Amino acid sequence: MDNKHIEETYQLLIELIQNKCINPPGDEMKSIRTIEKFLKSKRVSCKIFESAKNRANLVAVIPGTNKEDSGLIFGPSHVDVVPVTKPDDWKENPFGGVIKDGYIWGRGTLDMLFIVASQVQAFVLLSQEKFKPKGDLVLFIVADEETGGVWGADWMIKNHSNELSINNRKMFAVTEAGGVQISKDKFVIINGEKGATSLKLKFQGTPGHGSAPYSSDNAVHKVSKAALYLTDYCDNKIPIDTTFIRNLVKGLGMNFILRSLITNKKLLPIILKILNKKDPEMPKVLHSLSRMTISPNIIQGGKKINIIASEASLEIDVRTLPGQDYDYVVFHVKKALKELADEVIIKRVEAEEGIASTGTASPVESDFVTAMKNAIRKDFPNASLVPLIASGATDGRFLREKNVDTYGFALFNPETPMNEIVSLAHGVDERISLKTVELSLNVYYNLAKEFL
Ligand SMILES: [Zn+2]
Numbered sequence: 001m002d003n004k005h006i007e008e009t010y011q012l013l014i015e016l017i018q019n020k021c022i023n024p025p026g027d028e029m030k031s032i033r034t035i036e037k038f039l040k041s042k043r044v045s046c047k048i049f050e051s052a053k054n055r056a057n058l059v060a061v062i063p064g065t066n067k068e069d070s071g072l073i074f075g076p077s078h079v080d081v082v083p084v085t086k087p088d089d090w091k092e093n094p095f096g097g098v099i100k101d102g103y104i105w106g107r108g109t110l111d112m113l114f115i116v117a118s119q120v121q122a123f124v125l126l127s128q129e130k131f132k133p134k135g136d137l138v139l140f141i142v143a144d145e146e147t148g149g150v151w152g153a154d155w156m157i158k159n160h161s162n163e164l165s166i167n168n169r170k171m172f173a174v175t176e177a178g179g180v181q182i183s184k185d186k187f188v189i190i191n192g193e194k195g196a197t198s199l200k201l202k203f204q205g206t207p208g209h210g211s212a213p214y215s216s217d218n219a220v221h222k223v224s225k226a227a228l229y230l231t232d233y234c235d236n237k238i239p240i241d242t243t244f245i246r247n248l249v250k251g252l253g254m255n256f257i258l259r260s261l262i263t264n265k266k267l268l269p270i271i272l273k274i275l276n277k278k279d280p281e282m283p284k285v286l287h288s289l290s291r292m293t294i295s296p297n298i299i300q301g302g303k304k305i306n307i308i309a310s311e312a313s314l315e316i317d318v319r320t321l322p323g324q325d326y327d328y329v330v331f332h333v334k335k336a337l338k339e340l341a342d343e344v345i346i347k348r349v350e351a352e353e354g355i356a357s358t359g360t361a362s363p364v365e366s367d368f369v370t371a372m373k374n375a376i377r378k379d380f381p382n383a384s385l386v387p388l389i390a391s392g393a394t395d396g397r398f399l400r401e402k403n404v405d406t407y408g409f410a411l412f413n414p415e416t417p418m419n420e421i422v423s424l425a426h427g428v429d430e431r432i433s434l435k436t437v438e439l440s441l442n443v444y445y446n447l448a449k450e451f452l
Contacts, residue, residue, distance in 0.1 A: 014097030028143035075140030081108030133452030177408035190408030192361025233336030251386030
């Protein structure tokens with residue numbers, strides 16, 4: 001890739017950082033206009049869709065030459081960013097867009113403005129060279145990912161799905177998360193995500209004097225028991241599904257013996273305990289990939305220190321695998337609660353980030369995945385892909401629900417450690433290496449050429 005084009009991508013990214021589209025409130029119109037201006041300066045036309053005051057989404061299309069062929073969406077890629085809670089802890093101004101030590105610094109660089117900038121530029125370069133794709137190539141930039149997509153991807157798919165070509169041909173999409181090397185030449189591709197359900201479990205008791213507690217009907221006893229029952233059930237009794245672990249260990253090229261141990265449903269709980277003594281990170285991932293998880297996180301109860309509690313509640317964060325619905329959640333929560341199941345009152349609550357979602361997954365093998373591998377091999381000739389389900393939600397789920405196979409991928413500088421990405425996204429000193437921006441620009445450009 002030409003230096004001039006890489007440099008332009010950096011500049012676009014810097015402008016997006018400086019636009020400060022902090023969500024809430026978002027005000028993404030600013031960055032949407034920046035992208036529109038950039039596209040216009042390259043004689044590329046686009047459409048803007050205003051979803052709310054100062055909030056908008058952008059679509060540009062290079063039409064395919066054949067009606068039957070599959071198309072590709074760059075996106076949904078979001079221009080909103082999360083707030084900066086501790087600006088004084090940053091080494092650089094979080095909204096300055098400073099280039100230093102081989103990185104561009106700023107809120108949103110990693111999540112996910114560098115992808116926005118490199119996808120916009122890849123789209124521009126393809127348009128300028130009069131690329132004729134077989135299926136449509138769609139650039140899809142959105143608002144509002146960080147608070148649930150209501151005015152962004154979700155809104156666009158509900159109101160303007162025709163603009164995205166998803167109703168008339170098979171489409172594939174490439175969006176955020178994924179692309180880090182998990183070991184040499186093995187790149188993570190996110191092929192799905194877990195769902196999230198937040199529940200409040202309420203228990204009643206009988207009030208009485210705190211000085212005479214013998215055999216009392218105490219609601220605090222019940223929530224305490226419930227918390228322990230749920231954790232034990234989640235770790236030791238809930239049905240285990242090894243599909244997603246299987247994809248991971250296969251991609252990692254783990255040896256046959258280790259692979260069969262880890263993917264054995266009966267042995268997994270023991271393996272997790274053994275691994276946990278060495279390093280808790282891996283078992284955490286395997287645990288969450290292998291089941292619906294339940295984490296009891298808020299407990300409340302009682303009113304006065306000398307009165308036996310007549311009410312108590314427990315809020316739990318439930319994360320489901322693709323295919324597990326709300327009925328599945330309630331069934332297993334009740335089963336976990338044993339004798340308490342008859343008296344519990346279960347209510348759905350709004351999740352903290354406003355995200356309640358179902359899990360979704362796209363196939364780990366397809367022509368698209370092969371094209372992706374070939375695109376990466378232009379820069380890393382021995383590259384292979386390791387499919388992984390993300391534990392958090394992204395806009396990708398809205399497209400998967402519409403039968404668009406959606407993957408999270410950007411091409412990270414091989415020197416980027418996995419934990420750097422986890423700690424910098426939404427964190428202090430968020431930054432992206434210049435090399436990663438360049439490699440990602442390459443990979444999106446090459447992917448379109450390989451696939452379309
Ligand atoms: Zn994001």
